[in-house]
Amino acid sequence: MADEGNLNPEQTEKLVQFQEITHNDSIEDCIRILELFEWNVERAVQNAFENNFPSPSAPLRTNQSTNSLNNTQIPNVDSEIQPSSFIDQAVVPQGFFQWTFTIISLPFRFIFRTLLDIASFVLSFLENDSIPENYDPISNVEEFISYFDEKFGTSHPAILNQSYTQALDLAKRELKFLVVYIHRNEDNKSIKFANENLTNQELITLFGQKDILFWACTKNLPEGRKAFKSIKASRCPALAILLPKRNKMTMVTKIEEPISANKLIGGLRKLINEQEPELIVARNEKEERAQTQQIRKQQDEAFQESLRVDRERERKKQQEKVALQKAEELERLRIQEEENNLKRKHELRAEYKKLYESKPEHDAKNPEAIRIGFKFPEGSRVSRIFLRTESSSELYKYVFSNDQCPLNFELNLLQPNRKIECSEQSQLTIQEIGIEKPILLYVIDQDA
Numbered sequence: 001m002a003d004e005g006n007l008n009p010e011q012t013e014k015l016v017q018f019q020e021i022t023h024n025d026s027i028e029d030c031i032r033i034l035e036l037f038e039w040n041v042e043r044a045v046q047n048a049f050e051n052n053f054p055s056p057s058a059p060l061r062t063n064q065s066t067n068s069l070n071n072t073q074i075p076n077v078d079s080e081i082q083p084s085s086f087i088d089q090a091v092v093p094q095g096f097f098q099w100t101f102t103i104i105s106l107p108f109r110f111i112f113r114t115l116l117d118i119a120s121f122v123l124s125f126l127e128n129d130s131i132p133e134n135y136d137p138i139s140n141v142e143e144f145i146s147y148f149d150e151k152f153g154t155s156h157p158a159i160l161n162q163s164y165t166q167a168l169d170l171a172k173r174e175l176k177f178l179v180v181y182i183h184r185n186e187d188n189k190s191i192k193f194a195n196e197n198l199t200n201q202e203l204i205t206l207f208g209q210k211d212i213l214f215w216a217c218t219k220n221l222p223e224g225r226k227a228f229k230s231i232k233a234s235r236c237p238a239l240a241i242l243l244p245k246r247n248k249m250t251m252v253t254k255i256e257e258p259i260s261a262n263k264l265i266g267g268l269r270k271l272i273n274e275q276e277p278e279l280i281v282a283r284n285e286k287e288e289r290a291q292t293q294q295i296r297k298q299q300d301e302a303f304q305e306s307l308r309v310d311r312e313r314e315r316k317k318q319q320e321k322v323a324l325q326k327a328e329e330l331e332r333l334r335i336q337e338e339e340n341n342l343k344r345k346h347e348l349r350a351e352y353k354k355l356y357e358s359k360p361e362h363d364a365k366n367p368e369a370i371r372i373g374f375k376f377p378e379g380s381r382v383s384r385i386f387l388r389t390e391s392s393s394e395l396y397k398y399v400f401s402n403d404q405c406p407l408n409f410e411l412n413l414l415q416p417n418r419k420i421e422c423s424e425q426s427q428l429t430i431q432e433i434g435i436e437k438p439i440l441l442y443v444i445d446q447d448a
Helices: 009-022 027-036 041-051 095-126 137-152 164-174 188-198 201-209 222-230 261-358 393-400
Strands: 178-183 213-218 238-245 248-255 369-375 381-387 409-413 418-420 439-445
Touching (some): 009 164, 027 041, 137 188, 137 213, 164 248, 178 188, 178 222, 188 261, 201 261, 213 222, 248 261, 393 409
Parallel strands (some): 369 439
């Protein structure tokens, strides 16, 4: 399993998102779950809700469907239902006649309620409570919203246009109260509850002031039946209040009895006053975690930028080092080449000197003979008889054989002032380079 330090930026962002949604502070557990679902945050969150964050040793159940949500699965919610402050208390009879009426009607009321419960129980078996595998939960919710708006008007708390599972996810992620209402279209009690309570302006205002999430659907549709089973309701209308506790969505109140709007609003206010401090603490902790994550992200970015700068500095340093080494190598090769050239020239001078010391000078009476003088840069002079038909390279070789001759030189004629084209490899004759009579040539040091 990868540890936090080995995550790439995309995986780190998904880890932070998963922690914010699930409020699971165990980085190892979160990474393990995300790796199991190939870093698909939506599937990992869905599984986390359904499995209530299994321990590291417990196996995780993966969805068999390729869809991110399996419509047949019933989201699990915890239940911590406390003594309800929503249900109207029985009115104590006053006076003889009220007591007499109450005692006489008691058996009839008991029989009526018993028969009604038996009828509801029998009808529950006749109802279609199955949930098909393939249906669109959001379309179910949209269908109910359209039905509700048409039948009861548009003045009601805003209904989340999401699936039931997404509504649980949203409430858990944003740490808010979630009110779930399950309606039944043909049920008179449901119609009365919706008409008298859910369209109450004071209730609508309370939902807006406290930022309460409201999700509703009808038991006539599969998504409504899923929510009905999730909150373990027994009849409609059913209204449940849930909030995130200890990383789980927990139901704290469930109403399945007739209730007045005033009693409903009063009970909601009391419940909010009791439970909201815990949510505020959780929100503050979430904000602290978000700030910590942001600081860590900024630190990581600063660290990465520092690494980048260091790497760039090291790269430039290495480039400069390579360039310096290359320059030093070129300089070494240049010096070595100069030394080799110098050595070769000294060897060549010694060879030419030996040649001209052993080679007799031409006879001055030869018709082709011509005496040519040479003046060196330091002022000394030498001369020798050459034949006009000889190669002009002989001029170069003779001059170079003298110790006072520079290593790099050229021969110039003073009158007229021009350079004599001759070199060690010259093929032209002395006559062909323009020398027809005795002449004095100047040796010019090219390195001077």
